[in-house]
Structures are given as structure tokens and as C-alpha cells.
Amino acid sequence: MNRIYKTLIALSALVAVTSCYKEPEFEFAQKGPDMTVTCDESALMGGKIDFVADVYDNDYPLSVLTAQLYWDLELGNPVSEVELRTQTEGTYAGSVSVPFEAKLSDGIAAVVFKAVNTHLGETYDTVYVAVNRPKFESLTLASGDSWRRSLTPVEGEEYEYSYTGSLPADFEPFIITPAIDGKGTEITFGWSGREIVPGGTAPIPFDAVGKGTITFNTKTFEGSPFVNIWVNGFKAEPTPQGTYKAVVSIKKGDKVEAVGVEDWIYWYRDPDHFTLKDGAICFNAVDGHYSFEMNTEHKFVTVRRVKEDGSPATYKDEGAITFMGWGVAHPVMTNQFGWENGAMVTLAEIEDGVYQFSGKAVEETNGTTLGGAWRYDYLSFKFFGQAGWGAEYGTVTLTERAKEWLAVPGNIELASGKTLDLGAEYVMTVTDCTPLDANSKFNCTVDFYKK
DSSP, X not given: OHHHHHXXXXXXXXXXXXXXXXXXXXOOOSSOOEEEEEEOSEEETTSXXXXXXXXXXXXXXXXXXXXXXXXXXXXXXXXXXXXXXXXSSEEEEEEEEOOOOSSOOSEEEEEEEXXXXXXXXXXXXXXXXXXXXXXXXXXXXXXXTTEEEEEEEXXXXXXXXXXXXXXXXXXXXXXXXXXXXXXXXXXXXXXXXXXXXXXXXXXXXXOOBSEEEEEEETTTOOEEOOOOEEETTEEEXXXXXXXXXXXXXXXXXXXXXXXXXXXXXGSBOOTTTEEEETTEEEEOSOSEEEEEEEXXXXXXXXXXXXXXXXXXXXHHHHOOOEEEEEEEESXXXXXXXXXXXXXXXEXXXXXXXXXXXXXXXXXXXXXXXXXXXXXXXXXXXXXXXXXXXXXXXXXXXXXXXXXXXXXXXXXXXXXXXXXXXXXXXXXXXXXXXXXXXXXXXXXXXXXEEEO
């Protein structure tokens, strides 16, 4: 009993002490650190602005010093910044990078410095710096590990540089500047997938073979020569794969005109998306937005269903069915789709709810027969509801004539002991597609026959 009584006294004392404890309030500083800044009065795009800041605080420990570069203070967004930890009072030196941007004219930029102490006191200082676009004596046109040539200034054309002469057989060019103003590093221009940009990691797809003239403008970042291709009035842009892709709004039955390519009438076009009527190439799929990927080297076109902005279409939104697997290919069998996202295509929807894919049965190693779409001795493929894994088919019903050739143990495959006839043309249609269920599955009926 005595032990219990002592315990109660101790607990009461603890409660009393706890009730008297008060969380200390954070004390906000009334002012920021003392700061004096000096920095470069001028700089070049692509270079750096060096600065020195003396930072002191008699009241609180220091925290950080930041320098932010603005093209226009009213826009409110810095284009470059650097942060330095300032744990002790003293002198801090640093530099803020000046971006090398297209089309920007020479002008006055602002560098905003901010010193902060540990009690959130802030001090600001703004320094204005004249920023100019550099003019180079030459640029370097580089391909591979060792091929280097000089792009020299074009007389009377500000920021324009050119090279005329021989080119290597495996021409994969980048353009490199000299080091900027002795402070910045070299800037390498490459391909972003749509345009020439600083830091681009892919070679620039200039349309030049053997010899030619290469030009580049260090203000607009425009270069030449490029293939200029238009599909039904929509411009085709170069891709990292060396092809040219146009996003086209088109209707079933429209004529398909390709400007800027040779012998368009003789190109390989799959028989599902295209038909030939009275000597004109016509579109055979339903109305919508499609990407036309033009391979100018091998003269074939790949068509995919897309959204208006060019992103991949989906089954849910546009009714697009993506086709992936082994033993199926376009335009030749050595380009099988596999399960990789980049090689897949969308089935041509030739009528509302009717999808078609057709071509010849060939050997796996056949890389010359255009339209070699089916591997004669092996098939394993599926349908998906987007450009990659995710929604896919659930139950697949085969028609009676499809059962002669195919089976569905999981993937759609050749029936046991069955092979396709080499050189024969086969047509697959997909119909009776249901909406996606709660498990993101859709059912469909597959027909398959020898034409």
C-alpha cells in the first residue's frame, strides 16, 4: 500500500512538471545578414558570371547564399541559379551559369543574391549584367571519334557558319563550340528528336551523303540540309531513328500525297492502311489522327493511330489496338515487333470496329520481302489497349476458319503442328471488341485466312 502511495506521488509530480513545460517559440530574425556583393559586369551566353560575396551576421548563424539569374525580373522565373552553404561568416566565391538559348537577343540580365540566416532573416541585392551572344571564329563539325572539320563564319550572315566538303560514310554529326570566354565549357549541339539543341545526345540527321554543305546558325539553332517532307499538308519532322514523322488528320478515302520524297507511288505501303484507286494512293482506315513515319532510305511508311497531339492512341479513348509479339513484323520479317514498345504498331481499323493486318508468310531471316508480315513457322502475339503493357485482350474467340491456323493457349499462336505456306498472303481481322472491363480486359473475335 505504501509503495502504491509513493508511486502516485511520483506520477503527480511528473504531471505537474509536464504541465508547467512550455514549448519554446521560434524566434524570427528582424533582419537578414550583412552582405556585400561584387560580380562580373558582362557575360556571354553559354559562359558564367563570377561573383564574390562577403556575408556576416552579428545576431544569428548563417545558412545559405543563393544567386539567381533572370532574363526579366517581371517574369518571376530564374533561368539559372546556384546555392552556397554559408555555415561561417566570411567571403564566398561562386559562379552562375548563363544559358545558351535560341533567338534571345543581347540585353541586360539581373542576378539576384539572397543571404539567409538560421532564423529566416533574408537580405537581397540585385546586380545587372550585360549578356551578349558569343561570336566564334569557327565551330567544329564532329562525327565519330576522330572526324573533325571547321564550320566557318558566312560573310554578311551574322551567327551563320558553314562547311563544304567531303563527309564520312557513317556521318553522325554533332556541332561543338570553342570554350566560352575562357570560363565556360564547350557546348555540344545535338539532336533532341525534333530539333538541334545544346546538349542534344543524338546525332543531327543532316540530309547529306558523301559530300555537301552543312550550315548552322548559333542564334536560331537552325541548320541545313534537312529533308523537307509534307504529308497531306502536315510537315514531317526528323526522328532519332533517322526517319521523318508527320501527325496527320485524315479521313477514310482521302488521297495521300507525300511532297518531298522520291517515287512515292512506288514506296511500300501496307495494304491495310492504303489502297490504290485510279492511280491515286488513298487512305483505307477510319477517320482520325495518324502518324506517318517515312523511311526515306528504304522507301516505306509506317502508320500508327495517335491522338491529336501525336501521343499514342489508346483502346479506351480512340479504340486503337496495339499489336505486339514474335513472328509478326512490318515491313520485313527481320523487323519483328517483339515485346519492345518502339517496334509495335496499331492495327488498321478499316471499318468501325473492324481491324485488319495482312501480309506474306516468310522465313524468320527474310529481310528483303516487303510485306513479309507473318513468320511461316512460329507465331506468338497479343493485342493491347495502349502503347505498351497494361490493358489487353481477355477472351479471344477464333472463327472456324481461323482455327485451321491458330490457337489461343495464352498468346495467339499457330495451331499444333501447323505452318503457314511460304509466300502466301494471309489476312487477320479482329471484330466484336467489347469495352474494357474492371480488370482492363477486352474480348474480341479473330478471323484468319489465306487470301
